[in-house]
Amino acid sequence: MQTIVIYKSKYGSTKAYAEKIAEALGCQAVDAKSIKAKELESYDTIIYGGGLYAEIIGGVSLITKNFDMLSGKKLAVFTTGLTPTDCREYYDGMVVSKNFKPHMLEKVRIFNFPGKMIINELSAVHRAAIKTLKKIMSSKENPTEMEALLIKLCDADGDFTDFDAINELIDYVAE
Numbered sequence: 001m002q003t004i005v006i007y008k009s010k011y012g013s014t015k016a017y018a019e020k021i022a023e024a025l026g027c028q029a030v031d032a033k034s035i036k037a038k039e040l041e042s043y044d045t046i047i048y049g050g051g052l053y054a055e056i057i058g059g060v061s062l063i064t065k066n067f068d069m070l071s072g073k074k075l076a077v078f079t080t081g082l083t084p085t086d087c088r089e090y091y092d093g094m095v096v097s098k099n100f101k102p103h104m105l106e107k108v109r110i111f112n113f114p115g116k117m118i119i120n121e122l123s124a125v126h127r128a129a130i131k132t133l134k135k136i137m138s139s140k141e142n143p144t145e146m147e148a149l150l151i152k153l154c155d156a157d158g159d160f161t162d163f164d165a166i167n168e169l170i171d172y173v174a175e
């Protein structure tokens with residue numbers, strides 16, 4: 001059984017999870033930059049991880065654009081992000097609809113892990129994006145629950161990584 005973990009990570013949070021998962025499964029964790037879709041053909045189980053940026057799972061098109069070629073394999077995708085993972089409206093609604101086509105959901109299992117955001121480590125562009133988002137959301141007179149949560153998340157500054165969260169994914173791969 002050939003298994004691979006692939007990740008795209010800007011600030012290291014997704015990479016850290018990918019390495020833990022690979023260690024637990026006894027396989028390699030590979031940066032998405034250094035793998036071509038064609039190379040995935042030789043694996044039976046593919047685990048892809050990406051950080052969430054404006055609801056998009058970084059680099060997940062490696063999986064979704066090659067879905068037909070990969071659909072006979074065991075597929076898992078994990079996200080890292082700041083939105084609390086019990087906010088299922090966000091993950092099962094917005095994140096799923098922005099990243100996957102409905103037919104893909106029968107073939108891929110999706111997991112959501114808590115990520116990290118250290119404001120001082122962000123690029124100038126990302127820092128500005130967070131500031132702008134907060135300003136726009138805060139200017140709304142009657143923010144929805146989701147908008148209120150977003151405003152709060154713009155002030156998040158810390159590492160919320162929880163490696164215990166990977167256990168469910170490990171169990172799924174072992175099934």
Ligand SMILES: Cc1cc2nc3c(=O)[nH]c(=O)nc-3n(C[C@H](O)[C@H](O)[C@H](O)COP(=O)(O)O)c2cc1C
Pocket residue numbers: 008009010011012013014015050051052053054055056080081082083114115116117122126127129130
């Ligand atoms: C510009 C920007 C946009 C982000 N958008 C989201 C988002 O839509 N949802 C979310 O849960 N987290 C969001 N985050 C938080 C990141 O997903 C989180 O920091 C993640 O752990 C980053 O992964 P990485 O360290 O592997 O790049 C955002 C962070 C930045 C800087």
